[in-house]
Amino acid sequence: MLAAGFKKAGGDEMTDIPILEVTNLKKYYKISQGLFKSNIVVKAVDDISFSIKKGETFALVGESGCGKSTTGRTLLRLTEATSGEVRYKGKDLMSLPYEKMRFLRKELQMVFQDPYASLNPKMTIKQILTEPLRVHKKYTPSERTKKIIEILKIVGLSEEHLDRHPNEFSGGQRQRIGIARAVILNPDFIVADEPVSALDVSVQSQVINLMLDLQKEFELTYLFISHDLSVVEHMTDRVAVMYLGKIVELTETEKLFKDPKHPYTQALISAVPASHPREVKKRIVLTGDVPNPANPPSGCAFHTRCPFVMEKCKSIAPNLTEVADGHQTSCHLYSEKKEEKTNVIIHSEV
Amino acid sequence: MSDILLEIKDLGIQFNTGKGPIQPIRGVSFSLKSGETLGVVGESGSGKSVTSLAVMGLLPEKKSKIVSGSIHFNDEDITKLSEKQYRKLRGNEMSMIFQEPMTSLNPVFTIGELLSEPLKQHKKMSKKERKEAIINVLKQVGIPRAEQIINEYPHQLSGGMRQRVMISLALLCEPKLLICDEPTTALDVTIQAQILELMKEIKAEKNMSLLFITHDLGVVAEMCDRVVVMYAGEIVEVAEINELFDQPLHPYTQGLIHSRPTNNSRKSALYSIKGQVPRPEEIGIGCTFANRCPHAFEKCLKETPPIFEKGDHLSKCWLQDSKRQAVMK
Amino acid sequence: METGTVTTANPLNVKAKKESKSKEIARKLLRSWTGVIGFSLIILLLILSIFGEVIAPFDPMDAQLRDRLLPPLTDGHLLGTDQLGRDILSRVIVGARVSVVIGLSTVLLAGLIGTIVGVIAGYYRGWIDIVLMRIVDVQLSFPFILLVLVISAVLGAGLTNIVISLALAGWVIFARVIRSEVLALREKEFITAAIATGVPKLQILVRHILPNIFTPIIILGSLQIGTYIIAEASVSFLGFGVQPPTAAWGNMLDEGKDYIFNSWWLITFPGIAIILTALGVNLFGDWLRDTLDPELKGE
Structure with a gap:
């Protein structure tokens, strides 16, 4: 744990030591269908594994219902996993007793999507920011106030805001408060669940900058959950793309945007609106909608919308395998060393 | 003009x-x-x-x-x-398409009923003509199985489909x-x-x-x-x-x-x-x-x-x- | 830091804010005529219940058998006299206290029990929720007034006992409402945020849940007071409640009912008092709900 104000010169150096290792994580929801019908099982997160290195920003990307938010919440045990292991600095979080986990939360924090819903409307900013320090018994009461003022300044607010309630702030300011609450304990790892998607465009960039600065200053590791690919491209180091509860592609951010392997990733990237009216995008428009997670397709879950669907995709689910250096994807197109051939197919059809 | x-x-x-x-x-x-x-x-x-x-x-x-x-x-x-x-x-x-396709479609009407409303208001058509017009416009906005969709309710459709229905409603x-x-x-x-x-x-x-x-x-x-x-x-x-x-x-x-x-x-x-x-x-x-x-x-x-x-x-x-x-x- | 300075939206100091808040409430009250009527009736009721003896023109207990059953506006008896020659206006004025005391203490007791049960059931869920809610269901299936009568029949008459029996019959409504409020609150993101911060369960309950159910408790309480006042009157009317010679609107009705055909004023005026009180409390409660909980009204 770092002392406050300890700044590291370099900033975004990454190490290869994993701070968090997720293995075979599953989160299934049972939906009761009444007394005499069997329950429907929704596999919100279906057997995913990845690891996050210390100091990096790891992104979970996908469309609504793909399980990215559930993954973030399950990691922090805000919902209990169905099965699987999450090792944080070697300790398995999933099997920790409640109180031990609560104690450990000072190192694992979260920033929420909706800055309106995630702050208690009846509390003042001072109360909101004192709470983490109080429950983890850090500092004396007078030092706490000093610390709060310090953190408010870091996130771009000031001392005069202390006695105000959240409803007196704009969305961007509230998100700053939410971020202040997360970093005030000097955590090592922060799950940021769509932290800018509820904000106005002109405020989004402010908050992104703040998160980048804080990462340097406090050597934070981020799990950045987002559906906004341009933000993900800008600020993350590695990306896992999720579709219907599974990771379909996992690699470094630059590689993913330069050379997406999975047809879903390709479609997702191509669907991002152009940044200039003269930019002509080669667009893969997917047909149909995301299938209902309660009733996912057999085989590869993407086969119903995939432009390159093959016979075996309909029955056999592909595994996440390494198809290039540090580039994993789960797609039959790459499974039988046909890589070059299929690449040709993909690029000629795009 | x-x-x-x-x-x-x-x-x-x-x-x-x-x-x-x-x-x-x-x-x-x-x-x-x-x-x-x-x-x-x-x-x-x-x-x-x-x-x-x-x-x-x-x-x-x-x-x-x-x-x-x-x-x-x-x-x-x-x-x-x-x-x-x-x-x-x-x-x-003039027509309008709103942001939230779920809340702007009345949940108690079927898609067919929702779509026949503006036609009843503004156009003189027989029931059969209306149905044809509706199926046509649904097909235009890329809704598959239009003949069945007209008997379904908004909540049975996905977000994208609902927005298509909204568009077809605006286009009618x-x-x-x-x-x-x-x-x-x-x-x-x-x-x-x-x-x-x-x-x-x-x-x-x-x-x-x-x-x-x-x-x-x-x-x-x-x-x-x-x-x-x-x-x-x-x-x-x-x-x-x-x-x-x-x-x-x-x-x-x-x-x-x-x-x-x-x-x-x-x-x-x-x-x-x-x-x-x-x-x-x-x-x-x-x-x-x-x-x-x-x-x-x-x-x-x-x-x-x-x-x-x-x-x-x-x-x-x-x-x-x-x-x-x-x-x- | 490249975040830029954040200009303060409203550079008002805190004190000015507080002042404007009480003014704002007054302004909101004046905008709704039902709120004003309700509020005035409640103020009147409170004044009567505190200063009743001073305001009353006659001694409410003073029986002048010579002057029994005088119609209104005779011999200075504005609302007439009852079968024992007591001044009805004075008895109605003094009777306000019984209603206020019973209304307030019942709502406090019922609210307390109901809130505790509702919070436990809603926050901890599981078997304790199932057990508590089944009890509530069973109790809700009895008519309220019947339950009050049964309990007060067991406990016996008297002011304290009537409060206890009203509260024992009435807490279930609080329990139901508060439980559903807590259930909804549990799913709010700021509660998840508190868990993520590492706040212990009990502190989440005390610091995050309770302050946020305060408004619904106040609203429900203000609406329930009217019910309790009417129920007290009914029970007193049936002879289980406040005992004569204490002046209470319920037992005034009870005593006056035998004279209903030739001396209508005996029961008419306490009846009007009950109606006005219930009306005032309910109007005020409605206004309070609309003001404190604008979402309910859909504004």
Whole structure:
């Protein structure tokens, strides 16, 4: 744990030591269908594994219902996993007793999507920011106030805001408060669940900058959950793309945007609106909608919308395998060393 | 009939809130040519949605009133229309697509019932003709199994499908003007791409005029011919689409374009506009953007800038004042 | 830091804010005529219950058998006299206290029990929720007034006992409402945020849940007071409640009912008092709900 104000010169150096290792994580929801019908099982997160290195920003990307938010919440045990292991600095979080986990939360924090819903409307900013320090018994009461003022300044607010309630702030300011609450304990790892998607465009960039600065200053590791690919491209180091509860592609951010392997990733990237009216995008428009997670397709879950669907995709689910250096994807197109051939197919059809 | 389908002149709207009246829209003027797609860009509180509601005559009756200006549609001032006259226009000559496709479709009616409503209102058709028209329009917006869908309820459809139904509802009477209020904001990226493609196709086919309201510059870049940029209830810039992206004149537009992650190198600090969008009650004298503007000077704080014209490119900023530009040179 | 300075939205100091808040409430009250009526009736009721003896023109206990059953506006008896020659106006005025005391103490007791049960059931869920809610269901299936009568029959008459029996019959409504409020609150993101911060469960309950159910408790309480006042009157009317000679509107009705055909004023005026009180409390409660909970009204 770092002392406050300890700044590291370099900033975004990454190490290869994993701070968090997720293995075979599953989160299934049972939906009761009444007394005499069997329950429907929704596999919100279906057997995913990845690891996050210390100091990096790891992104979970996908469309609504793909399980990215559930993954973030399950990691922090805000919902209990169905099965699987999450090792944080070697300790398995999933099997920790409640109180031990609560104690450990000072190192694992979260920033929420909706800055309106995630702050208690009846509390003042001072109360909101004192709470983490109080429950983890850090500092004396007078030092706490000093610390709060310090953190408010870091996130771009000031001392005069202390006695105000959240409803007196704009969305961007509230998100700053939410971020202040997360970093005030000097955590090592922060799950940021769509932290800018509820904000106005002109405020989004402010908050992104703040998160980048804080990462340097406090050597934070981020799990950045987002559906906004341009933000993900800008600020993350590695990306896992999720579709219907599974990771379909996992690699470094630059590689993913330069050379997406999975047809879903390709479609997702191509669907991002152009940044200039003269930019002509080669667009893969997917047909149909995301299938209902309660009733996912057999085989590869993407086969119903995939432009390159093959016979075996309909029955056999592909595994996440390494198809290039540090580039994993789960797609039959790459499974039988046909890589070059299929690449040709993909690029000629795009 | 002139080339201009919709012309808004000096529109001002007042809302009566518990804390006294506010003016979410002040002096808004723009025009929409027939066959054109005009983007209206702005953040929350910029007044873009209020403007569109005013055009549709859907402002909350008791709480708001138009205090100045006019809205001409087909050379007729529609601010003077009675509710009954308006009903003849709405859904017929002009239609609107809303952001949230779930809440804007009444859940107790089937898709078929929802879609037959405007036809009953505006067109004389037999039941059979209506059904055919509905199935046709559903097929046009790319809804599979249209014959079955008409007997289903909105909640049985996915978000993308619902938005398609909304579009088909708006298209039924082949309106001249289609107002889209953030039509893809609630949708996922891949579905957004589908819907945008669809709207481009339909527009090309029907030669409608589109008023496209959004906060997403990317969507604007894809869809629009011209753009109106709104900030805090005023228009700050109007320009042709390429011109806007190549040479934005107003510092707010510049900020919006520069702060997009794609226009910044990876991992670097993004260009950002400081501060917050002012609340309506905080707007005082001078330029509304002055407190966030990196180029603000004395005059900006004291005097509201007029609209400066540079060909078709309009901007409301003292930097464009020719006197000042002469001094700077 | 490249975040830029954040300009303060409203540079008002805190004190000015507080002042404007009480003014704001007054302004909101004046805007709604039902709220004003309700509020005035409640103020009147409170004044009567505190200063009743001083205001009353006659001694409410003073029986003048010579003057029994005088109609209104005779011999200075504005509302007439009852079967024992006591001044009805004075008895109605003094009777206000019984209603206020019973209304307030019942709502406090019922609210307390109901809130505790509702919070436990809603926050901890599981078997304890199931057990508590089944009890509530069973109790809700009995008519309220019947339950009050049964309990007060067991406990016996008297002011304290009537409060206890009203509260024992009335807490279930609080329990139901508070439980559903807590259930909804549990799913709010700021509660998840508190868990993520590492706040212990009990502190989440005390610091995050309780302050947020305060408003619904106040609203429900203000609406329930009217019910309790009417119920007390009914029970007193049936002879289980406040015992004569203490003046209470319920037992005034009870005593007057035998004279209903030739001396209508005996029961009419306490009846009107009950109606006005219930009306005032309910109007005020409605206004309170609309003001504190604008979402309910859909404003």
